[in-house]
């Protein structure tokens with residue numbers, strides 16, 4: 001098998017937390033990402049889901065090298081990004097782009113669409129200065145924006161159109177991988193559908209790989225080839241979208257899937273949900289053993305002391321001590 | 328008599344590039360204990376409608392051009408500052424999508440929770456703190472006695488949202504307006520928060536206006552739904568009637584766009600065209616430029632909600648005429 005386009009090997013991203021204002025002392029470590037290994041193939045869409053605060057955005061920013069890895073490696077087409085020099089990294093970054101949830105915040109309000117898209121083209125010398133207008137127009141059309149809007153500013157566009165501009169900017173440098181962190185969460189369903197179609201089309205036409213982070217599991221299922229479920233900094237289940245979402249195995253994935261609201265009042269009101277007791281634990285002081293054990297309906301004594309590992313089970317990988325024993 | 332009755336609300340924004348008719352003739356009402364969902368296109372005026380009721384529209388550029396909003400007999404749009412203070416933030420409360428915008432990062436949660444009690448009531452600090460504590464308990468914050476003295480950043484996203492809800496509910500409001508309160512949360516935390524709102528609603532017989540993009544959430548939570556497009560309400564019905572018998576072409580198209588109802592791997596259904604430019608006059612149906620059933624008359628004739636049985640109302644004149 002060829003090299004995957006992106007490979008994460010036991011990646012950890014920890015934050016030191018300090019307390020006190022004048023005399024800052026080390027108060028603990030937030031293990032936001034704590035040992036994640038993943039492969040993303042060329043042309044693949046990997047969905048990433050999990051509890052608020054489980055480390056999805058931190059993982060995204062670590063892949064992009066916007067945060068330093070505490071341990072482990074991020075390999076892009078076989079080259080370790082953490083071993084790159086600053087100069088090599090600049091070149092590599094072209095291959096990795098990110099799209100954020102909030103296009104309002106990620107676009108510069110004082111820059112027209114033309115300026116927003118021309119900037120990366122010119123700084124990276126992707127095209128001759130005299131061709132810039134033509135290339136910008138092509139980019140805009142690629143994402144379904146009329147090129148006559150080139151001189152408009154972000155506030156003159158709707159939310160969905162702004163997200164298209166952000167996607168066009170991510171595409172400007174012909175990246176190999178796009179990491180999209182909740183790109184459709186703020187959009188209404190009809191605009192959401194347009195953006196999902198656009199992303200799916202780009203993946204197909206350009207052979208891009210996409211890491212797609214979202215809370216809406218029906219959206220994730222629709223667009224992803226495979227899905228990774230995170231809990232407290234670790235992957236707890238990984239498999240094809242239909243295996244993981246239609247036939248979840250890990251107790252956390254089961255709870256997550258059971259909580260997806262259905263747009264059908266009679267079904268929604270009669271449905272059984274697995275309600276998880278308690279709050280997500282603090283990543284500063286994670287529970288022992290399986291970090292999910294205090295909230296897990298299936299936990300047994302061993303779960304409190306033994307740390308489960310991701311192991312293959314029924315076409316996917318699951319990290320639960322009781323895999324195979326559950327109803 | 329309904330608890331809140333809004334009539335012909337118009338809120339415009341006067342900007343250098345023109346007048347944006349963000350809310351353009353909206354009328355609705357809500358009863359005590361009822362849950363009303365508001366759904367619709369981004370930019371269709373859902374938030375501005377609620378900001379207008381809460382007196383939160385930035386003026387300028389915003390201006391309330393016309394309308395009334397009677398809450399238990401008092402017109403919120405034309406009341407004295409004193410009447411306003413006795414209603415907004417006390418008998419009517421609002422929660423927002425991003426808890427960080429309404430929590431003060433430099434103040435302990437305890438101080439923020441008791442502030443509305445100290446402003447609105449004659450109550451001692453001690454008693455206020457007791458109430459705050461039991462409210463935190465009620466919204467399911469474990470270890471409330473210790474955590475009440477935390478700063479907002481010491482809570483996770485889901486916990487902060489619960490603190491926000493505690494803050495909104497501490498005065499036992501009769502009306503709660505929730506503007507996408509669970510959009511940023513994962514589905515398990517979302518489910519907890521929705522359960523919480525339902526439970527507290529029963530306990531206090533509180534009315535709830537719930538704005539969301541998630542039609543799944545609406546179907547589980549709301550008694551009635553109203554659909555907005557281009558600054559107007561284009562359809563309103565009981566939740567069952569709206570989901571099982573949508574009448575307006577926009578509502579139908581919206582329902583067709585839901586990904587979970589479509590087959591994986593296929594192109595998702597989308598509505599062609601773009602949302603209307605609210606700075607241009609829209610004499611007819613705001614959806615006409617994108618509607619597959621539109622005829623010339625749709626672009627010209629002013630629209631009006633008309634009943635179509637069982638409390639279901641919709642504004643498409645072709646549906647009203649029985650043509651589609």
Ligand SMILES: Nc1ncnc2c1ncn2[C@@H]1O[C@H](COP(=O)(O)OP(=O)(O)OP(=O)(O)O)[C@@H](O)[C@H]1O
Nearest residue numbers: 015030032051052053054055056057058059283484
């Ligand atoms: N700069 C930082 N310093 C300290 N802690 C941080 C920092 N950034 C993130 N964290 C913590 O790391 C954990 C993971 O945060 P992250 O934003 O990656 O979660 P997420 O999965 O993206 O959540 P959400 O779904 O709410 O966006 C959280 O507990 C968060 O509080």
Ligand SMILES: Nc1ncnc2c1ncn2[C@@H]1O[C@H](COP(=O)(O)OP(=O)(O)OP(=O)(O)O)[C@@H](O)[C@H]1O
Nearest residue numbers: 340347349368369370371372373374375376388605
């Ligand atoms: N301060 C402002 N100045 C100018 N225009 C504004 C302002 N606030 C809102 N608008 C406009 O009013 C219209 C209605 O906005 P509103 O926020 O109510 O939409 P919404 O239905 O809540 O959308 P979303 O689902 O995206 O939250 C939008 O077209 C918006 O651009």
Ligand code: SF4
Nearest residue numbers: 290293296303320321
């Ligand atoms: S290892 Fe134990 S606690 Fe963890 S998910 Fe499996 S059953 Fe639950």
Ligand SMILES: [Mg+2]
Nearest residue numbers: 056057058181
């Ligand atoms: Mg995040």
Ligand SMILES: [Mg+2]
Nearest residue numbers: 373374375506
């Ligand atoms: Mg809004």
